[in-house]
Amino acid sequence: MPELPEVETTRRGIAPHIEGHTVTDVIVREPRLRWPVPPALKAALRGQRLRRVARRSKYLLLHFDHGTLLLHLGMSGSLRVLPAGTPPQAHDHLDIVFDDDQCVRLRDPRRFGSVHWTRGDPADHPLLAALGPEPLGEDFTGDYLYARSRRRKSAVKVFLMDSKVVAGVGNIYANEALFRAGVHPGRAAGRISRERYARIAAAVREVLTAAIAAGGTTLRDFTLADGSPGYFRLSLAIYDRTGQPCLRCGQAIRESRLGQRSTFHCPHCQRS
C-alpha cells in the first residue's frame, strides 16, 4: 500500500504526538512479520525518550539516544496514534506505548512490513545502505538517471522502481510520473535521452510532492495517523484507469504488465 507519500504522511501524522515522549511499554501481538520482530525490542525501548521521527525511502526511523527503530509498512501496513489500551482489532500486531498513555499501533494484514532495531548509524543498516538517493533530494536529477541507466535494457518503469536507483518510487507513482513526462513505461531505460530523463526526474518530484500535499493515496485501507484517508487518489491521471479516456487527449488508457506489476499508459501521449 504505502509508497513514499503515504509513509511521509504517516511520519508527519505521528511525529507531533510522540516526539519527546518516553516509551513505557512495547506490546507485540504477532512477531511474524516479514522478518521476526526483535525479541529484545521491549527491553531496548522501555524508559527511552523518542527524539525524532525521520524517513528514509519508505522506512520510518524512530530515533532514540541509544539506537533507532526502523519501521517498514510493506504492502498493507498503517500506523495510528490511539489511546493506550484501545482494544486491538485483527492484524494489529504491535503497540509502542508512551508516557502520556498514547500508543502507536501497527496494523498490517499481509505482514510484509517489518520492524528493526539498530544501534549504529541507521544509514549503515543493511536494508538502507544500498538505497539510491531520495527522489525529493538534490541528488536526484535527470543527469543522475541518465548516467545510471546507460546500458540498462530493462523497462524504464522497472528501472525507476529499483530502490538502488532511486528510493521509494513505487508502482502508482512510477506510472503517474511517466505519464506526466510523456514517456512509454516499457521503453528501455538505456535508450532514453538526457533531456527526457530531466523531464522524468521533474515528474517524479512533482507527483510525489503533490501526493504528500494531499495526504497520500488511499486505494483500499490506507489511513493517516488519525484514521482518515489520503485524497491523492482523486488526482491519479493514469493508475487504475484502464479503458478510461486519457485526461490529456481522450484516448483509452491501456493496461499491461512490466516486472509483474500493473502498468498503465496512454497510447497517444506515451508513444515512446
Added chain:
DNA sequence: CAAAGGTCCTGCTCGC
C-alpha cells in the same frame, strides 16, 4: 483463481 500500494533473495546470463 487472480490481483493488490513492496522488496529481498536466489540463480541465471552476459560481457570484460
Added chain:
DNA sequence: TGCGAGCAGGACCTTT
C-alpha cells in the same frame, strides 16, 4: 576461468 552487474522469477501473506 572468474567476477560483477543486470535481470527474471519466486518468496513472504491476507483479503477481495
